[in-house]
Amino acid sequence: MKKIFGVIGDPIAHSMSPAMHNDLFDLYGIDAVYFPFHVSKRNLLDAVKGLKALGVSGFNVTIPHKTDIIAHLDKVDPLAKAIGAVNTVKNENGLLVGYNTDGPGFVKGLEYMAADLGSRSALIIGAGGASRAIYFSMAQAGIERIDLYNRTPGKADELVSSCPFKVESNVIGREAAEKSLAEYQLIIQTTSIGMVPDTESLPLSPENITQSAIVSDIIYNPLQTKFLKEASRKGAAIQNGVGMFVFQGALAFEIWTGIFPDVERMEGNVLRNLGG
Ligand code: ATR
Numbered sequence: 001m002k003k004i005f006g007v008i009g010d011p012i013a014h015s016m017s018p019a020m021h022n023d024l025f026d027l028y029g030i031d032a033v034y035f036p037f038h039v040s041k042r043n044l045l046d047a048v049k050g051l052k053a054l055g056v057s058g059f060n061v062t063i064p065h066k067t068d069i070i071a072h073l074d075k076v077d078p079l080a081k082a083i084g085a086v087n088t089v090k091n092e093n094g095l096l097v098g099y100n101t102d103g104p105g106f107v108k109g110l111e112y113m114a115a116d117l118g119s120r121s122a123l124i125i126g127a128g129g130a131s132r133a134i135y136f137s138m139a140q141a142g143i144e145r146i147d148l149y150n151r152t153p154g155k156a157d158e159l160v161s162s163c164p165f166k167v168e169s170n171v172i173g174r175e176a177a178e179k180s181l182a183e184y185q186l187i188i189q190t191t192s193i194g195m196v197p198d199t200e201s202l203p204l205s206p207e208n209i210t211q212s213a214i215v216s217d218i219i220y221n222p223l224q225t226k227f228l229k230e231a232s233r234k235g236a237a238i239q240n241g242v243g244m245f246v247f248q249g250a251l252a253f254e255i256w257t258g259i260f261p262d263v264e265r266m267e268g269n270v271l272r273n274l275g276g
Contacts, residue, residue, distance in 0.1 A: 011038070123177060
């Protein structure tokens with residue numbers, strides 16, 4: 001019988017996940033289909049009950065439901081529980097099990113760029129939901145030093161103190177971050193600064209970025225933020241938010257099917273979608 005997958009969120013019309021996953025089902029000859037489901041906050045519980053009752057095989061969860069859904073699942077993977085957000089659900093013999101592939105997907109994307117991640121010291125800019133998933137996953141992956149800079153330092157302090165994995169971290173201010181950028185071999189921008197329409201904004205001065213750094217920005221609209229352009233000018237290797245999106249999808253696909261898919265093909269699919 002054809003399997004059904006999907007993504008729930010609000011808004012959902014512009015989600016790139018259906019095209020990406022349906023293409024993979026075709027590629028691997030899997031008899032399945034992936035739909036976008038528009039689910040408002042007040043309908044979340046009914047939607048989850050419906051998806052379960054209908055025997056849907058799995059689904060992604062996006063804004064604004066990633067945290068609220070946890071209360072409605074039968075089981076939640078420990079990393080997702082620690083992060084406090086689920087973006088992937090699998091129906092395992094009638095039980096809905098939640099996972100987070102955003103953070104691990106980000107780390108996997110980084111691993112494609114550099115083999116020696118563990119020994120690199122990292123700076124994360126921002127302390128919101130995306131930062132939390134990335135910070136916890138990087139700590140779990142064994143990156144030894146991860147400093148944080150956030151406009152509101154208290155939120156960065158809370159993030160660091162709630163992490164269950166061993167990692168050295170300092171919460172630093174803007175001036176200290178700007179001055180010490182050369183000391184970080186990984187610089188990860190997780191705020192919305194630089195996103196369309198505010199494309200001229202920078203989260204901090206990139207002046208001291210060096211060519212030995214990998215600089216990553218989770219934004220993919222535009223494909224190159226001003227921060228990434230400046231980092232590239234300094235000779236750093238850069239990565240935009242398409243990587244994180246593709247790898248979260250790849251890990252979700254692997255959870256559902258057991259197949260780790262062709263990420264280059266997925267990236268091409270997403271870029272076509274963004275270009276169109
Ligand atoms: P997400 O889930 O995408 O991470 P979020 O949880 O709302 O979104 O987090 C947004 C992050 O971007 C926060 O770190 C926020 O800083 P504050 O904690 O100080 O609010 C940061 N951010 C957003 N707009 C910003 C701006 N104009 N200047 C500085 N930081 C900003």
